[in-house]
Amino acid sequence: MTILLDSIGMDSPDPSDTIDPQTHTTTIPSSAGIPVGPRRRVRGARLDDRFNVLGAAAAGIAVAVLLFGWFTPLSGGVGWLLVAYLTFIGFYALLVSFASDWQEVKDRVMAVLLASAGVLLFGALVFVVAFTLVRGQEALPHLNFFTQSMELAGPLDGLDVGGIVHAILGTLMQISMALAVTIPLGIMTALFLNEVGGKFARFVRTISDAMTALPSIVAGLFVYSAIIVLITHQRSGFAAAMAITVMMLPIVIRASDIVLRLVAGNLREAAYALGSTRWRTVWHVVLPTARPGLATAVILGTARGIGETSPVLLTSGVTAVVNWNPFEGPMISLPLQVFDFIKSPEPNMIARGFGSAAVLILLVLALFAIARVIGGKGPGQLGRRQQQRVVAASARDLQRITVNGVRRARLHVPPSLPPSDLNAKETSS
Numbered sequence: 001m002t003i004l005l006d007s008i009g010m011d012s013p014d015p016s017d018t019i020d021p022q023t024h025t026t027t028i029p030s031s032a033g034i035p036v037g038p039r040r041r042v043r044g045a046r047l048d049d050r051f052n053v054l055g056a057a058a059a060g061i062a063v064a065v066l067l068f069g070w071f072t073p074l075s076g077g078v079g080w081l082l083v084a085y086l087t088f089i090g091f092y093a094l095l096v097s098f099a100s101d102w103q104e105v106k107d108r109v110m111a112v113l114l115a116s117a118g119v120l121l122f123g124a125l126v127f128v129v130a131f132t133l134v135r136g137q138e139a140l141p142h143l144n145f146f147t148q149s150m151e152l153a154g155p156l157d158g159l160d161v162g163g164i165v166h167a168i169l170g171t172l173m174q175i176s177m178a179l180a181v182t183i184p185l186g187i188m189t190a191l192f193l194n195e196v197g198g199k200f201a202r203f204v205r206t207i208s209d210a211m212t213a214l215p216s217i218v219a220g221l222f223v224y225s226a227i228i229v230l231i232t233h234q235r236s237g238f239a240a241a242m243a244i245t246v247m248m249l250p251i252v253i254r255a256s257d258i259v260l261r262l263v264a265g266n267l268r269e270a271a272y273a274l275g276s277t278r279w280r281t282v283w284h285v286v287l288p289t290a291r292p293g294l295a296t297a298v299i300l301g302t303a304r305g306i307g308e309t310s311p312v313l314l315t316s317g318v319t320a321v322v323n324w325n326p327f328e329g330p331m332i333s334l335p336l337q338v339f340d341f342i343k344s345p346e347p348n349m350i351a352r353g354f355g356s357a358a359v360l361i362l363l364v365l366a367l368f369a370i371a372r373v374i375g376g377k378g379p380g381q382l383g384r385r386q387q388q389r390v391v392a393a394s395a396r397d398l399q400r401i402t403v404n405g406v407r408r409a410r411l412h413v414p415p416s417l418p419p420s421d422l423n424a425k426e427t428s429s
Contacts, residue, residue, distance in 0.1 A: 052095040052108075060088030085116070132357045139355030146359075150320040155346045164356050166322040167337035170237060171363065173326050174316070174333055175306050177241035178248055182301055186252030187294060193253075194260040195282060205257065211250035219246040220311030228315060237323065237331030240316035244308055248301040255300050259293030260286065295371045302367055307360070309335040334360040 064084035068074045074083075089109065096108045138159060139145050145163040153162025189208070193201045223243040228235060263286050271281040287294070317330025318340055332340070334356055341353030 048099065052092055053112075055095055056088045056092035059091040060084040060086075063087040089113075129361060132354060132361060136351065136354035136356075136358035138351040140358060145352070145355060149322050153320075155344055155349050157348070159348055159351060162352070164334070164337055164352070164359065166319065167332050167334045167356060168359065168363070169322060169324075170316070170331040171306065171333040171335075171360070174237050174241045174244060174312070174331070175302065175367075177238065177326065178244040178305050179298070179302065181241075181245045182248045182252050182305075183298060186249055186297070186301070187256050189253045190256035190260055191282060191286075193257050195278065195286075208250045208253040208257075211246075212254055214247070214250070216247055216308050217310045217314075219243050220314035222246065223311065224314045232327075234328070235315055235317035235330050236328055237316055237326030240312045240331065240333065241326065243311035243315045244305040247308055247311065248305040251304050252297050252301040255297030256290075256294055259290045259297060262293065263289050299368050299371050302371070303364060306364055306367070307335055309339055312336045313339070334363070 061084055064080050064087060067083060068080050074080075089112065092112060093105055093109050096105050100108070133140075142159050142163075144160060146168070147165055148161075148163035149166040150162045150164075151166075189204065193205050220243050223239055223246065227239045227242060232239065267285050267289060268281055271285045276284070312333050313336055316332060316336065318336065319330040319332050323329050323331045338353050338356045338360065341349050341356060344350065344353075
């Protein structure tokens with residue numbers, strides 16, 4: 001019985017359950033009066049672990065202070081931090097070895113190194129964002145910075161004149177056109193690599209992996225030669241979008257390929273066992289399961305494309321006015337506008353440059369948030385509207401089953417008779 005229940009996905013009966021001989025139902029014994037032990041902590045650090053960390057940190061700081069202030073002529077903040085950290089690692093390994101074996105010492109030291117790498121990366125990110133926001137605080141409070149272009153503003157004008165609305169609109173239009181090409185093409189290519197395969201798929205995977213390291217200036221030169229020189233004969237936002245697409249596409253293909261590989265094979269096998277076709281399985285099983293990972297792949301591609309400067313410089317040109325037509329005339333973007341502002345020696349232009357960089361960071365964060373809202377739910381998690389549709393479908397099914405049951409009872413029809421035969425018999429009656 002246990003093997004049969006496991007084969008159909010049900011839990012085996014608990015040996016503590018009992019069957020009532022009168023009602024032939026399974027009953028679970030009551031747990032009232034049974035003492036419950038204290039809850040075991042599976043997270044958090046023990047007292048000796050905290051002592052090891054704090055003691056090693058104090059020893060590292062002390063050794064660094066002695067070396068840089070008393071015994072040696074060393075100086076510099078970076079060197080002091082490096083010596084203190086290396087000393088901390090050594091003392092921490094020594095303290096852990098007093099009560100643990102060598103394997104646990106290696107495990108604890110590696111855990112400290114990984115945690116230190118995470119803290120260092122997070123600190124670098126916070127520093128970059130905070131530095132940009134602080135340097136751009138002179139331009140950000142002005143409303144005209146977000147509503148005006150630089151058409152009537154010069155390098156000597158104050159921050160109350162001119163803005164970057166033309167660069168914001170250019171960035172949004174360029175990245176929208178690039179995403180319109182990159183998302184379907186990148187995901188379909190990743191599906192081809194995983195669902196079809198073959199020798200050609202291995203060749204495509206090799207090419208996409210090689211293109212992830214493609215220099216951005218090469219992508220700009222390629223689009224400049226293929227589109228501007230041969231077709232349009234002028235710089236435009238469309239050409240810049242195509243250059244950004246060349247940079248985004250291999251990132252999206254590679255990340256989507258890895259995500260689709262992580263989809264469990266038994267999900268596909270279950271769909272095939274139910275009679276589903278390959279592409280119906282892909283649409284209803286594979287893609288919904290990999291949706292959060294695919295959203296992450298799109299985020300990575302967007303982060304790569306939205307910050308490109310050199311391909312946009314070659315393909316879009318520089319302008320100080322708003323251009324609503326991406327197929328004609330130059331169209332500047334935020335990264336290129338930052339470059340154009342920062343190269344000026346005027347303090348107001350430099351402040352505008354840092355303000356533009358801060359707006360670019362906030363724009364990227366907003367796009368990331370939107371992507372997370374769209375694809376952040378895991379497989380099986382439904383939104384409010386989806387839950388309402390499921391409940392409505394269940395109510396319709398219940399009504400249909402109830403009506404069919406009443407009709408069968410009235411006509412004395414066995415439950416095994418199909419609904420079509422039931423309708424025919426009811427018509428003949």
